[in-house]
Amino acid sequence: MASGTFSRRVTAADIAKSLGVSRATVGFVLNNTPGQTISEGTRSRVLAEAERLGYRPHTAAQALARGRSRVVLLVLPDWPIEYSMGRNIEEASLALEEAGYSLVTYTRHDSSRTRPLWETLNPDVVMGMLPFAAADVESMRASGVPHILPSPDVPPSWEQGASVTVGPSLQVQHLVELGHRRLGFAASSDPRLSKLVEARSAAVRAEAARKGLPEVAELAVGIGDTSAAAGAVATWRADEVTAVVAYNDDVAAMVAGAAIRSGVSVPSELAIIGHDDSPLAGMFVPSLTSVHLDDAGFGRQLAAIALHAAEGLPLPDADPAFAARVVRREST
Amino acid sequence: MASGTFSRRVTAADIAKSLGVSRATVGFVLNNTPGQTISEGTRSRVLAEAERLGYRPHTAAQALARGRSRVVLLVLPDWPIEYSMGRNIEEASLALEEAGYSLVTYTRHDSSRTRPLWETLNPDVVMGMLPFAAADVESMRASGVPHILPSPDVPPSWEQGASVTVGPSLQVQHLVELGHRRLGFAASSDPRLSKLVEARSAAVRAEAARKGLPEVAELAVGIGDTSAAAGAVATWRADEVTAVVAYNDDVAAMVAGAAIRSGVSVPSELAIIGHDDSPLAGMFVPSLTSVHLDDAGFGRQLAAIALHAAEGLPLPDADPAFAARVVRREST
DNA sequence: GTGAGGAACTAGCACGCGCAAGCAAGAGGG
DNA sequence: CCCTCTTGCTTGCGCGTGCTAGTTCCTCAC
Incomplete structure (x- = not known):
């Protein structure tokens, strides 16, 4: 009762x-x-x-009285997010909660005519994976969002940092250590991923140049498009490519699948390395070598950046957080 | 300026x-x-x-004045969520936004000592995939959450409905149509999934009984545990099982991988059908037959249930929304 | 004895909005 | 002509907190 x-x-x-x-x-x-x-x-x-x-x-009353809501809005892209993203977010959410903030995630469906969540949630911070479009920034400013990350005022954003380039570098290093010199890069043909694909592709080319390798042969592979994957494998083989750096594990699986179906043995005739160390990488036959990222560390870094913006808390120096390592499996 | x-x-x-x-x-x-x-x-x-x-x-002021926040909090379980869940949520979010509500997702990490989000966000509705623990319900009530779903007062919850059983039924039907009679069920050994695994397993056994099949041989397979998967395949083979119903695509991939590695050909010696039609199903070699669920329909149903609770809007009758279909691929 | 100063509080406004109650002016009926 | 009803507004309170500007009391120096 x-x-x-x-x-x-x-x-x-x-x-x-x-x-x-x-x-x-x-x-x-x-x-x-x-x-x-x-x-x-x-x-x-x-x-x-x-x-x-x-x-x-009463949160609403607090928000009204002090003018700050203690809500951090994380805007996720419309595209299929990386496997590791989920764990990142969880960790970031935990770190923010301990600082008294709530992390709310929001997938922007640009087809929608409804008002974006930042206009109705009054967050203290809006964070995105990539810089926001000018129209979105305008809308956030009009709604009185105090902090926008990455900041629209500072062109070189944090996400362009080590977190993007360290994985591709490791991929190349691993293949070079195994004796490969003629590399291919399997990009994703998904247009929504183009920015990230480009960033990783550039990192791969940079690392290859640093190692004195010949030019990397980049081809696009669509998820679910088996004929494109088969074509790519044939092209690489004709080009004497012996190892392929894949944009992520899904693309790696597409390439590996196409290779097997066309009788090219993995890894002896074609080695393949993925990125993200998603569950798929371990389950695939042959299992896929991949790059494992420190999800928890990345998530905490995300939270630290938000708290830095909202309360001026210090940013953790350097980034041992962005630790990444190659998980070697059967595909290389 | x-x-x-x-x-x-x-x-x-x-x-x-x-x-x-x-x-x-x-x-x-x-x-x-x-x-x-x-x-x-x-x-x-x-x-x-x-x-x-x-x-x-100003949302906070509105919430304060009218006593309702127009926020729906969706509590996600700690376990790895199904692939389709992401799309569900997106669709539900869209439908709720059109009704003026905001969908906030929240992963409950029970290790955390921080206060659960419903205590600080003042949502109008808290929804979960499974019934909430008594302690959580108490905490929600104390925080003044007006609507809890599934309702703690009504034992038979909506999630127990067709949405859970339709997939497993289709899996069995598909295998029976292909002439299989001696079936295995590959459960997930992840303890966090046990409730859902049990529900699907029961649905499989029920459908098998309805078709007059012999008893289904259930074995647990852990994601990443290749030796357990190999053992399961050997046991089924010894048991003259010709087809395996997997809890989901990840488990199906584990089984298929173990079969291939031990020289059992798929599908001629062992057919395998997954569930969820995740991207993995299409990429695996051999590609996996699976059950595709109507994500969008499920998401809209979720939104409708929330709106029904919050505003007494009518529930859409029946559930053509829960449409599911078998996507046949190489593994059967 | 008196004034200064600090400790330990209280009164009350502001935040932006929803909404009950009230009020002026005109329409319409008897 | 008076009374009632409707239209089209306005005044003002309350939601729960944060926080500024006091107020009271007590101690202590001179």
Whole structure:
């Protein structure tokens, strides 16, 4: 029967009344407001009463009063997100929650005529994987979003950093260590991925040049398009390519599948390395060598960047967080 | 420079002042408040001015004033979610946005000592894939969550419906049509999935019984555990099982991989059918027959259930939405 | 004895919005 | 002509918090 009655929620005023102090005092205690002196007795009595009554601050009221919502909006791209992204987000969410923020994820479906979530959620921070379109930035500014990441004002964004290039570099290094010199790059033909594909492709070419390899033969492979994959394999073979760097594990699987079907043995005739170390990489036959990224570290980095923007907290120096390593399996 | 000045956000009072009407009038127009008569002239002038000034209602203030936040919180389980779940959510989010609600997803990491999101977000509806634990329900009630789905008061929940059983039935039917009679079921050994595995397993056994098949040989296969998969394949072969129904595509891939590695040809010696029609199913060699679910329909159903709870909107009758079909590929 | 100063509070406004209640002016019926 | 009803508004309170500007009381120096 205790929980049966649909009781109004407990407010700070309830605590104050029950204790015979003013509501302001309660507020000062609960917020540890600096510059306020509260006696130890009162402080502990307020905290105990809050606990006893099951007080929960009303987020909407807080947001209204202080003008900040403590919500971080993470805008996910419309394209199929990487496998590791899910774990990143979970970790970031955890780190933000510990700082009193809520992470809300939002997939932007540009076909939609409805108002984007940042206009209705009043987030303190909006984060994206890639820089936002000018129209979106305008809309965020108009809705009063205080912080936009990557910042539209600073062209070189954080996502262009080590997190993108370290994986492709490792892919190339691994193949070179195995003695391969003539490499192919299997891009994804999905137009939505073009920016990321391009970034990884550039990183691969840069690493190849650094190692003094001949030019990398780049071909596009569509997920589900087996004939394109078969064509790519044939072209690479004709071109004397012995190893293929794939944009990600899905593309790697397409290439490996096409190779097997056309009688090209993996890895002896064609080695293949993927990226992301998705579950698929371990399950495929032959299992796929891939690059494993430190999801948790990346997620925490994401959270740190948001907190840096929102509260000026220091950014963790360097990025041992972006640790990546090659997981060698049967395909190389 | 227009956007340079950090201008305060536009409020309904700004519209009122600029037009020389009262703030209430503006509110009535913007909300189409029933029971209020507003002249056509005033109405259009208010709407035009709102548009001109770029007015955005302040969600927090609305939530505070009306006591409802128009937020639907979807609690995702800690376990690896199905591939199709992502598309479901997107579709549900779209449908809810059109009804003026925001869908926020939240992965519950039970290791966390931070307060669950429903305590800080004040959602109107909290939805889960499976019934919530009693402690969680208590916490939601204490935070004043008006609607919990599946409802803790009504034991038979919607998720137990056709959406769970239709896929497994189709799997069995497909194999029976191909002449198989002695079936195996490949469960997932992930303990977090046990409830769903059990539900699908029961559906498979029920369908098998309906078709008059001998008992289904169920074995657990862990993702990444190749030796367990190999053992399962050997056991089934010894048991004269000719076809395996897999819990999902990942498990199907594990089984198929183990079969190939141990020289059992797929599908001639062992047929395998997966579930979910994830991208993996098409990429695997041999490609995997699977059950494709109507993601969009399921997502819209999810949204409809939420709106039904929140606003008493009618539930769409029946469920052609839960349409599922077998996608036949090489593994059967 | 008195004034300064600090500790420990309280009163009350602001945040932006929804909505109940009230009010002026005109329409219509007797 | 008076009364009622409707139209088209306005005034103002309340939602739960944060926080500024006091107010009271007590201590302590001179």
